[in-house]
Amino acid sequence: MIRVSRRILGGLVLLAPAAAVLPAIPPAWAQIDTNRASAFIQASGTELVGVINNPGIPADQRRQKVADILRRSVDIEGVARFVIGRFWRQASAQEQQEFLTLFEESLVRNLAGRFGEYQGVRFEMGRSQSRTDDDALVSTIVTRPGTAAFNLDWRVSDVNGAPRIVDLIAEGTSLRLTTRSEYSSVIQRGGGQVSSLITALKRQLGR
Amino acid sequence: MRIVKLASFLAPKLLPLAALALLAGCATPPPASDAEALAEFRATNDPLEPFNRAMYATHTVIDTVALRPVAQGYRAVLPQPVRTGVRNMLQNIRTPIVLVNDMLQGQPRRAGDTLGRFVLNTTIGLGGLFDVANDHFGVPYHNEDFGQTLASWGVGSGPYLFIPVLGPSNARDLTGFGVDVATQPLTWFGQGLAVDIIAGSVAGLTVVDLRESYLDTLDEVTRTSLDPYATIRSASRQSRAAAIQNNDAAARAALRPAGSR
Numbered sequence: 001m002i003r004v005s006r007r008i009l010g011g012l013v014l015l016a017p018a019a020a021v022l023p024a025i026p027p028a029w030a031q032i033d034t035n036r037a038s039a040f041i042q043a044s045g046t047e048l049v050g051v052i053n054n055p056g057i058p059a060d061q062r063r064q065k066v067a068d069i070l071r072r073s074v075d076i077e078g079v080a081r082f083v084i085g086r087f088w089r090q091a092s093a094q095e096q097q098e099f100l101t102l103f104e105e106s107l108v109r110n111l112a113g114r115f116g117e118y119q120g121v122r123f124e125m126g127r128s129q130s131r132t133d134d135d136a137l138v139s140t141i142v143t144r145p146g147t148a149a150f151n152l153d154w155r156v157s158d159v160n161g162a163p164r165i166v167d168l169i170a171e172g173t174s175l176r177l178t179t180r181s182e183y184s185s186v187i188q189r190g191g192g193q194v195s196s197l198i199t200a201l202k203r204q205l206g207r
Numbered sequence: 208m209r210i211v212k213l214a215s216f217l218a219p220k221l222l223p224l225a226a227l228a229l230l231a232g233c234a235t236p237p238p239a240s241d242a243e244a245l246a247e248f249r250a251t252n253d254p255l256e257p258f259n260r261a262m263y264a265t266h267t268v269i270d271t272v273a274l275r276p277v278a279q280g281y282r283a284v285l286p287q288p289v290r291t292g293v294r295n296m297l298q299n300i301r302t303p304i305v306l307v308n309d310m311l312q313g314q315p316r317r318a319g320d321t322l323g324r325f326v327l328n329t330t331i332g333l334g335g336l337f338d339v340a341n342d343h344f345g346v347p348y349h350n351e352d353f354g355q356t357l358a359s360w361g362v363g364s365g366p367y368l369f370i371p372v373l374g375p376s377n378a379r380d381l382t383g384f385g386v387d388v389a390t391q392p393l394t395w396f397g398q399g400l401a402v403d404i405i406a407g408s409v410a411g412l413t414v415v416d417l418r419e420s421y422l423d424t425l426d427e428v429t430r431t432s433l434d435p436y437a438t439i440r441s442a443s444r445q446s447r448a449a450a451i452q453n454n455d456a457a458a459r460a461a462l463r464p465a466g467s468r
Contacts, residue, residue: 086243110431146287148420172449178441184247185437200433 029078029157029166034129037136037156040163044073045123045140052118059116067112075157075164076104082166083180084197087187091194099194102201109205120145123152135166233257252367252377253440259369263436266371270418274372275425278418292336294416298348299328299335300409304387308351312359317453320346350450353390354383358451367440372414375443 051057051065080103081088091099115121126139135157143149155167155174168175183197190196234256237244253259282290302325309318324340332339340346357379358364365378373384388394393406432438 086247106431113431114427147423171446172454173442173445177445178438181251181441182432182434182438185434189434197433204431204433 029075029134029159031131031133032136032156032158032163034131034136034138037154037163038125038129038138040073040156041138041140041154041165042125044069044165048115049121049123052115052121063112063116066115067108070108070111071104073165074107075159075166076107078157078159078164078166079107079176080104082176083183084194085180085184087184087194087197090192095194095198098198099201102198102205105205106201118144126151126153137169251440252364252444254366255368259367260436262369262371263439266369266374269371274414274418275422277415278422281415281419282422290416290419291338293412294420295328295332295338296335297409297413297416298338298350299325299332300393301350301391303392304353304390305349305351307390308353308356308387311353311356312351314453317349317351320349324348349453352380352383353386354380354447355451357383364447367444369436369440375439380447 048066048069051062051069054062057065077100080100083103084091084099088096121142121144123140123142126141129139130137135155138154138156140152140154141149142152150171153169154165155169156163157166158164159166166176186197186200187194190199233254234248236248236254239245285293302321306318306321306325309315309321323344324338324346327340327344327346328335328338331337338348341348354376362379364380368376368378368381370376370381373381376384393409396402396406428435428438428442
């Protein structure tokens with residue numbers, strides 16, 4: 001147990017400079033009980049794995065079903081607000097709306113595309129669960145045939161009374177932190193305009 | 208031998224190169240009045256961004272024509288068990304580096320794991336081909352390097368650097384890489400054609416094995432990222448932080464109650 005808490009403390013120390021950069025976490029994210037978060041990930045994960053490993057479903061339908069599960073279980077709007085960070089305030093109301101729509105499509109497509117390829121995937125619940133003020137971290141170990149097992153942690157928060165996924169952390173790399181860094185770079189290289197991010201997202205989605 | 212020597216020769220030379228780049232072109236920090244932008248600029252830690260982006264572009268060319276196709280061919284031609292055997296051998300050969308750094312970090316338990324793994328895998332594991340220590344004794348591999356040791360001693364990372372072929376790094380970790388090459392007995396062990404061939408093969412296979420392990424991840428980044436350079440920079444910083452904390456499979460296995468593995 002001592003090792004666990006030391007690791008979490010170490011994590012907090014490392015995250016502290018990043019936290020200074022962060023905008024306030026969307027107010028909807030509230031503390032959640034680790035058991036409830038684990039049960040939620042167990043259920044969502046089992047559902048996902050069931051769809052991914054079902055050979056009776058054609059590939060495009062499988063992606064569609066994975067996308068549906070993600071729409072239900074991920075707090076897409078909260079994640080969108082997190083990844084655009086300080087540029088949210090800078091965006092016009094129309095840009096904000098456009099960004100939310102594009103981000104949802106991009107996130108769901110990218111994740112569904114990735115998970116859709118994971119045939120034969122299995123996952124087991126990890127042992128190290130931890131809780132912060134805003135969320136709980138649920139660890140899982142993902143195994144696929146022919147590749148090394150990897151650690152996938154799910155950050156789960158309480159959004160308006162229901163558990164929702166707010167981040168995916170693969171081998172210590174957070175999807176939302178990486179995406180925020182990516183978007184910030186796109187905006188800065190686009191002369192600080194949020195419109196440059198919207199243009200890039202549209203191009204990627206083939207619009 | 209030549210390749211390993213070349214690497215140890217190059218690593219210290221790359222630092223003055225980075226200093227030159229500093230003169231050649233720096234990213235302009237945001238004005239002090241924009242506190243959020245300034246904080247982000249510091250967290251990103253990439254004052255040499257124009258130089259690094261040029262290095263990344265160079266790397267992308269090398270990767271497209273050589274590294275990625277070779278890694279794809281390696282995956283296509285050799286079945287998984289053979290590739291696992293190669294990886295096991297490379298990890299076994301790396302033992303001196305991991306062991307020295309486990310000790311320098313004051314981690315006797317992890318050093319013991321590393322030494323025990325080497326003995327088991329070199330003997331029962333037929334010269335490192337089979338990872339019996341992990342498969343039958345529940346002692347998984349963990350990696351260490353001198354960059355992590357420096358970090359554990361409180362040395363800051365220095366500016367972010369992207370080095371063609373080596374990939375994302377920083378001043379501290381690049382220095383660490385040079386020290387690790389010097390730590391590897393293979394660098395200094397004897398001379399002659401056979402030794403050169405062995406050392407060259409180890410260096411070449413290490414690059415191919417590493418690139419193969421990143422095939423899916425990097426393809427994914429290229430396919431989905433709006434700015435792969437920024438994505439790799441952020442992801443590498445985070446995974447490095449996790450590695451420095453020893454937040455790896457070995458540490459997680461140690462956290463599991465006995466009998467669950």
